Amino acid sequence: YPSALLSSLFFSFQEKLTAAFMAVNAPQWLHGILVLGVYRVLAWVISVMLPPMAIFFPLFTLLEDFGYLPRIAYNLDRPFQCCKACGKQALTMAMGFGCNAAGVTGCRIIDSPRERLIAILTNSFVPCNGRLPALVTLITLFFTGASSAGPISSLRPALILTFFILTGVAATFFVSRLLSATVLKGMPSSFTLELPPYRRPQIGRVIWRSILDRTLFILGRAAAVAAPAGLVIWILANVSIGDISLLARFSGYLDPIGRLMGMDGVILMAFILGLPANEIVIPIIIMAYTSQGTLIEPGNLSDLHTLLISQGWTWVTALCTMVFFLFHWPCSTTLMTIKKETGSLKWTCLAVLLPTTCGVILCMAITAFSRLLTFL
Structure with missing residues (x-):
């Protein structure tokens, strides 16, 4: 509901911008670039x-001010030690569910440089709030029985979403152990922690600090990348060569790779253009399928399901798209934060390579298995 209110506010202001451009007889391409491209994508990212x-x-x-989080880190230190990591990584993982960029910044609480780097490189394996809505949408469209009613209709998608989240957590443990045995060899450091007493949190100071230090910080970085991305998306969707838009051409080039991964070129192109924020991947897919020149509202779930089915989507397509939502390159905000925290382009590239490799392998395996079932 808050996202819907913000969206209504921003898009009502878009109409005023359009009226202002028309009043001064601005060229149509300028209105498209600045309003339908830059402003619309920026408004979409902020509202979502x-x-x-x-x-x-x-x-x-x-929870942090209450004194609860250090106890979580202490209780979970043993399973992380099995991966030769640190229990404090549990806190950075939990923060990653809000935003992976904030989770990467939170890795500063880990004292050991080796364990801090492991936590940074694996933080994007847990789905942030930009990926969770897309997972919920696809689960609802393709894996919830339309005939089921009552508690079962809510329990099934909840269990599927929980399974995907636990898969991300399991991948974090696996890759942490892999890194500890290869490029980041070493023993886990001793975990000395003085547990603070439970205390009454200072509500006003906590809210102020969280809004300034985390929410606005992450939002500012995302907006700085979303604006030029809106320009690129509009150009690709509206500039044509031989009556075929650049977006359609590039999607066609990616289609063989996408089919190999159980998706198509449009979906793969949407993930690439969604680098500034995962929230715009589904709108880009809809824009490409409907041949629109700008991002459009997904509409109700029934219309969205009909559109995807008409484009050849099956449960395999949805499953591979969900897996790739879970395992693909971090968003641009997270990548900038990784580069800042590590000071190394090498580790930033590895942070891209690790989840993307997992996603590609899993998608190809699912596709091959589904084709084998069809053949049998």
Whole structure:
């Protein structure tokens, strides 16, 4: 509901911008680039990204101020030691559910440089709030029985989503252990922690700190990348060569790779253009399928399901898309934060390579298995 309110506010202002451009007889291409491209994508990212972060981070900071989080780190130190990592990584993982960029910044609490680097490189394996809505949408469209009613209709998608989240957590443990045995060899450091007493949190200071230090910080970085991305998306969707848009041409080039992974070129192109924020991947897919020149609202679930089915989507397509949502390159905000925290382009590239490799392998395996079932 907060996202819907923000969206209504921003897009009502878009109409005023359009009226202002028409009043001064601005060229149509200039209106398209600045309003339908830059402003629309920027408004979309802010309206979808801001409310979850404004809810998640104050609650997370309240737990921190209450004295609860150090106890989580202490209790989970043993399973992380099996991966030769640190229990404090559990806190950075939990923060990653709000935003992976904030989770990467939170890795500063880990004293050991080796364990801190492991936590940074694996933080994007847990789905942030930009990926969770897409997972929920696809689960609802393709893996929830239309005939089921009552508690079962809510329980099934909840269990499927929980399974995907646990898969991300399991991948974090696996890759952490892999890194500890290869490029980041070493023994886990001794975990000395003085547990603070439980205390009453200072509500006002906590909310103020979480909004300034985390919410607005992450939102500012995302907006700085979303604006030029809106320009690129509009150009690709509206500039044509031989009556075929650049977006359609590039999607066609990617189609063989996408088919090999159980998707198509449009989906793969949407993930690439969604680098600034995962929230715009589904709108880009809809824009490409409907041959629109700008991002459009997904509409109700029934219409979206009909559109995807008409484009050849099956449960395999949906499953591979969900897996790739879970395992693909981090968003641009997270990548900038990784580069800043590590000071190394090498580790930033490895942070891209690790989840993307997992996603590609899993998608190809699912596709091959489904084709084998069809053949049998």
